[in-house]
Amino acid sequence: MLCNQLDEPEMAQLRGIRGVKIPVTDLDRSIEWYAEVFGFEVEWEFEDADGVVRVSRAT
Template sequence: MPAPSLAGIHHVKIPVTDLPRSRAWYEQVFGFRVAMEFPDADGTVRGVVGELPGLGRTLLALRENPQAAAGCRGFDPLGLAVDGRADVEAWAAHLDTLGIAHSPVIEASIGWLLVFGDPDGLELHLYTWAEHGADHSGREGYGRRVDAPS
């Protein structure tokens, strides 16, 4: 019996050490719009969920969890899509105006890539749907295509 179908990604939850700081950063950088807050029993808000423009129905959640945030530092669990190289370059310029350090535009495995960190050091990737056409499959750390089983 085949598995039931999925309807997309409902939300992505990112652990943070300081919710107000991270919320403000995601609002400034991405235009994050909070739709719900999650208070503890004492009324302290420890989590929020909302929309990032361009993600459709997929929501972003930020949740205070210092231990998990420390464990994710330097990791890249979230790759956000942009259409092409010009879009990556526009994001680099946007980050420059905000004073946020970022990588140069990278010719990655398939498309172009921009890497930068959130306030807790989580690596965020902006990756293009457009492909550059170069074959980097022989380079260490780069991906190679795999034939799907028939």
């Protein structure tokens, strides 16, 4: 942990987020929702241990 002269912790700085996996019960419906609300589109997909995972990004 970084500390300043008063021994108060400094806030970590993020440069970005590489990815987030959000489990959903209805993948097709969720893809539509994220596309409509956030403008996401499926960029690529791969098979995970629990099924196919589609990776989206905002357009």
